[in-house]
Amino acid sequence: MRTVASAALAAVAVCGASAQNPYADSYDVNRMDARPAYRQGQVIVKFKTEGVQTHTTLRKSKSGVKAQASAGTLNGLLDKYGASEAEELMPLTGAKVTPMRKLRKSLNGTIVKDQDLSSLYLLRLDTKKAANLDEVLESFRALPEVDYAEPNYLVYACSTGDAATYSSDPLYSQQWGISAINLDKLWNEPIINEKRPVIAILDTGVDIAHPDLADNIWTNALESDGAEGSDDDGNGFIDDIHGWDFVNQSARMRDNNGHGTHCAGIAAAVGGNGIGIAGANPNALIMPITVMQSDGTGDVGTIIKGIDYARANGADVLSMSFGSTSHSLAEYDALAKAYQNSVLVAAAGNEDSDLNMCHVSPCPPVFPGAYNFVIGVMASDPDNYRAGFSNWDCDGPLACGPYNNEQLYSYEVMAPGMNIVSTYPGGGYRALNGTSMATPLVAGAISRLYQCKDIPTKELLFGDMVHTLQGGLILGVLDIEALYKVSDADRTPTLAMTTYRIDDTADGDGDLRADAGETLDFYPTVRNFWGQASNVTLSIELAENEDPEIVEFITPTVELGSELSSYSLDESKNPLRIKINDNCVDGRKISLVIKGTCDNITEPFEQPVVLTVENGIELGGIIAHDMILYPDKHYIVTSMLGIPEGVTLTLMPGAVLKFKDYTGISVGLGERTEIDGIWDYHNAGRIIAVGTPNKRIVFTKADLDLGQNHVINLQNNSILKYCEITGMDFRTERNFTAQKTLMSYNTLNLEAGYFNNSSIINNHIKSYPYSEPGCVSHSTVTRNNDSYTSFFLFNENYVEGGNFFGNYYDQYDKRYYKSARAYSPYAYLHTMEKPSYLGSARKDILREWVWDIKNPYNMTMGGQTAVELDLSNMLTRPDAEAPGCVWKVVVNGYDAQDEFEMLPDLGVGRHKFEVYFSKRMNRAKTPMVAMGVRPPYTQIAIADSGSWREEVYENGDTIDIYTAYLDIKGSDTFDGLNRLYVAEAEDIEYFPVPIEDFRFHVNVQSAGSMSAGFVAEAGIGQVNLSWESPEEYFDDMLGYNLYRYTLNENFEPGDTIRINEDVLTTEAFTDYDITPGTTYNYYYKVIRTSLSENSPSRVVSATPRAAGKGDADASGAVDVADVVTEVNYMVGRNPKPFMFEAADINDDAEVDILDVVGTVNIILRPQSSAASVSSAATYCVVDGVVYVDSPVELAGVQMQLRGEAGRTEIAVLPALKGMESTGAWITSDEYKFVAFSLSGNSVAAGRTALLNIGDATLDDIILVDCDGKRVYALNESTSGIGAVTMEQMRAPSPNPFEEELNVPVTLGSAGNHDLEFALTSLDGRAAWSKTLVLDQGCHTVTLRPQGIASGFYLLTMIVDGKAVQSCKVIKK
Secondary structure (H helix, E strand, O other), X not given: OOOOOOOOOOOEEOOOOOOOOOOHHHOXXXXXXOOOOEEEEEEEEEXXXXXXXXXXXXXXXXXXXXXXXXXXXXXXXXXXXXXXXXXXXXXXXXXXXXXXXXXXXXOOOOEEOOOOOOOEEEEEOOOOOOOOHHHHHHHHHOOOOEEEEEEEEEEXXXXXXXXXXXOXXXXXXXXXXXXXXXXXXXXXXXXXXXXXXXXXXXXXXXXXXXXXXXXXXXXXHHHHOOOOXXXXXXXXXXXXXXXXXXXXXXXXXOOOOOHHHHHHHHHHOOOOOOOOOOOOOOOOEEEEEEOEOOOOEEEHHHHHHHHHHHHHOOOOEEEEOEEEOOOXXXXXXHHHHHHOOOEXXXXXXXXXXXXXXXXXXXXXXXXOOOOOOOEEEEEEOOOOOEOOOOXXXXXXXXXXXXXXXXXXXXXXXXXXXXXXXXXXXXXXXXXXXXXXXXXXXXHHXXXXXXXXXXXXXXXXXXXXXXXXXXXXXXXXXXXXXXXXXXXXXXXXXXXEEEEEEEEEEEEOOOOOOOEOOOEEEEEEEEEEOOOOEOOOEEEEEEOOXXXXXXXXXXXXXXXXXXXXXXXXXXXXXXXEEEEEOOOOOOOOEEEEEEEEEOOXXXXXXXXXXXXXXXXXXXXXEEOOOOEEEOOOOOEEEEEEEEEOOOOEXXXXXXXEEEEOOOOEEEEOOOEEEEEOOEEEXXXXXXXXXXXXXXXXXXXXXXXOOOOOOOEEEEOOOEEEEOEEEEOOOOOOOOOEEEEOEEEEOOEEEOOOOEEEOOEEEOOEEEOOOOOOOOEEEOOEEEOOEEOOXXXXXXXXXXXXXXXXXXXXXXXXXXXXXXXXXXXXXXXXXXXXXXXXXXXXXXXXXXXXXXXXXXXXXXXXXXXXXXXXXXOOOOEOOOOOOOOOOEXXXXXXXXXXXXXXXXXXXXXXXXXXXXXXXXXXXXXXXXXXXXXXXXXXXXXXXXOEXXXXXXXXXXXXXXXXXXXXXXXXXXXXXXXXXXXXXXEOOEEOOOOEOOOEOOOOEEEEOHHHHHOOOOXXXXXXXXXXXXXXXXXXXXXXXXXXXXXXXXXXXXXXXXXXXXXXXXOEXXXXXXXXXXXXXXXXXXXXXXXXXXOOEEEEOOOEEEOOEOOOOOOOOOOOOOOHHHHHHHHHHHOOOOOOOOOHHHHOOOXXXXXXXXXHHHHHHHHHOOOOOOOOEEEEEEEEEEOOEEEEEEOOOXXXXXXXXXXXXOOOOOEEXXXXXXXXXXXXXXXOOEEEEEEEOOOOOOEOOEEEEEEEOOOOEEEEEEEEEOOOOEEEEEEHHHHOOOOOOOEEEOOXXXXXXXXXXXXXXXXXXXXXXXXXXXXXXXXXXXXEEEEEEEOOEEEEEEEOOOOOOOEEEEXXXXXXXXXXXXXXXXXX
């Protein structure tokens, strides 16, 4: 168990703020994890001091801690757990005060006892020997000399003169909390008690040298005036001049966190000194007591020592800005002693949760703030609303919520806790938020109140405080001025009824329940919350509009019989008596009101009371004859109900049977016969409870009972179907037993159970952790869902054969379709001495779906490492002693589960299905066998030529096999994976066989079985597909659609595309739209005249080969046809086939004139190779003529023109007459022109007119020299004739690359240039980029692309915003 902080040291964002609170989302606090936690190897033990002759004392010896006055058992435990230290927690004030000392009352009116805590110890144990804390605690608690033993719980910090004089401090204007509780007005009241009150700050320490705190730090006069290094006051602490640090065991006071210094300043910073802030009571003294570590954590043992020190040194108020959800008896007792002398104030915590669970986010009480004698402080915002982070108490300080009268856990007041400015270590100041900040503000204000006013008792302080809150009792803000002004005349009684007791023994059945016709006595318990209550009178009457005939009032008014002082309570000595009408119907709710008044009360209380009256048929004892229970009656089992042999109890749909605690129903065993070592029973009693889905039969606890210790015992083919068992308590497996019983479609709340030779099917079982283990013997357990933890098979000693499969567990696996698992995650699997059948004979299948908490397989659960499951002794076929189930389904000779991989696809034709059952069957019931591709898997009936046969095994077991056939036709449309369905079967003992619809599968491919001769042949740049016509299987075939898909690196199919544009009417097709080296998967579908498609054919695959460079038409050779193919592609004529990779000679991811010249060079000069750039030329357009001025001969020209098709005329000029040329309008306004030579002709160097383009504009021009290198073309209008500037990226290396890519770069223009290198995939998606700045010259740039996958990419160099050059690179 673990407990943590209720609030804020480090800042954590607050969530769930109140809608009324505009500040709620603006501040940060620390929140508390509500799970208890404790110091490892430490326990707190209180030894008895009353009723014993000698007190137990512990002392440290050479061999460890020993008890001085105790039996040897204690010393044995101290040795066993390695006790190394025993620290007395309250050496200063632990001894009990004199008997004459007045005891205090807590807020709920109970006495806060001053216990003798001189024998309260903190034991430090060996962490290994004491690793099992529960065992350690139980061992100490079992000793007769021990009062209690508990962990050393962790606790956490809960943060994150006159008015005119005090308000002169510089930061006073930011201290909004002082005026919010009217504390500044109390400062103006005269001080009648000149003694400066002492506020103990139990926290992380205090910076006692802080300029705003130093003058108000408490001083231990005896130590201050004494000798250094000695314990002058004899309290066991040397030089504790200004308090004590119990964390570091030191008198040196410091604060290594800041939390304690901040709280100290809020409570009692020096006022009127012209610096910083003013504390809530600048006249008080601060007693620093360090009980929390520098990280804001602490523990109960350390806190108790701090409480002891504070009480011993006269602290008037204890301010405790910490909390824990762990209730410590030791801390409670220590605070109870301190309550005798001090006012206790503590934080409520910062979880935005309601103490009394009136809200959707309840929180356990935060201690010590929730104790009834501690002022629990909640935080408010500047508008007097609750701070959004603060815990709260929805029913206020005068009600006990879900807790009993003794506890009355509550938080009393709100006080400012947001943006609170206060002192901080090192002389600084800081604003923090939290109930930690509100707590010292209340502590300081209360200390000031005691200086200005005499308050006789703490009970009156509590009463005055909660009755003067701003905003009312619930979530009211402290008003210290109103509290100061309360007089005796204001203290009027405030009464409330906390509970009542009913007694029906005078004229009833004595079951303490309201029955029709009974006389009831009411004994109310009344609490007084303020002034003295005399002559308390109680009365009872009907609520408004209640039927006056329903109740007769015999004694409607009584005297309580005692007076109630402030905060006392008592039960009425005299009963209010009524009589319920004899004819009151069962379940009738009677609304009553109990009222109370007394002398001087201003508002008598009225408490509504609702009685639920029973008027039912009581059942108990042994039923002599058959009995039927109906839905319109109220049945109550008041004692054990027995059903003897030969008698049947029948419950009709909708019937409800309610059980009082410690009752149940049991079926007699009848005659017992032993057959082959197994006991069988005949003529036993029987329960038949068969409801419907809409009218379930309910077994539950009686209305007003707790639901404890029930028994249900079923025998002799009893049936529970569509029943709900809820609200009942079955402590052991023998409390719920089922022998030869069918239980199906029930909702069961079970802690344990025993099932023998029973069929447990389709139940929703809600069981709980740490339940007693269930026992299942020779039963069939399948299709059950456990929504909390495994009910069946909690322990390996409780499994005796049986068939277990298909059960599932909501919290871990909701995949019902493949649930061949035997047990849920927290079940133990036992397969050694009495093995079970788990749904398959294959261990690899079971290892995937059977979970074993001792040896989890393929998973990690509870921190355990996965190991292989031991299935060495499992049954390979079902347990024949258990009720019947489906063993296997054999299709065409193959087991459709265990041999599924070998089972051929079912095509057109006749198929045989054999259902193997686990035992002999009732052949009068014909099983339903079917299959389907989706739930409910009954779409395709398998019912042709059904027949039974039996099979006998060597051990004598005989089973029945049902055989049926299915004919599949070409027109059938259920191709794909089908799941088999078996239902409506019954075994020879008339147990229904569980529906089977998740273990067995067949794959149907009726179209695939017809797709004979379907072949895919891979070629260069193409895939040739052909198949045989399946027309004989169809009367309405129109043609085919052909589909293609690829698999990703995980072998998962990608998108499927149709590759034919029009319906195919022949059985052949060539796919050119491919990428060489990629594996393609093809299938076709038959199209019918209705235009619907049949199921797909079988799938064929092919991987087309790549063509060599220049082989654009994939012919296997590079020739003029490839040049024509490339040119046709460039001008948009869409040639088929076309190999882009082969046509892209220079690998720049484009096919242009560079590639055409490159291909020509391959034809004419096979040894030549393409390079990137050789030189630069200029071009211009003058009077519609394109001129090029090139320093080298040109072997190729490509131009992109923009004009108007049909109007713009393009003419080739003489310079290009010796070259092949072609052009075409790509669009209505875009023209592409290409010129090249297959005979080695070229355009001479120099300025040459190439093309007359008329009124067209030149968008782009590409020039190629005779070596296939690009000639960089510059527009004369931007570069100037003859001014050549050139940026060039040469071939990167290595290519392919793994991590680094080196790129040679030439920048011809002067000055710095902005460069970007961009990687894009071949389909244009951006993959990676890098930017840098380089100056003119030659450089090598190293690129390290991150986060890209292996494959082809285009690398582009962009210079000063313009894309200059691209090339293809490959990432390994």
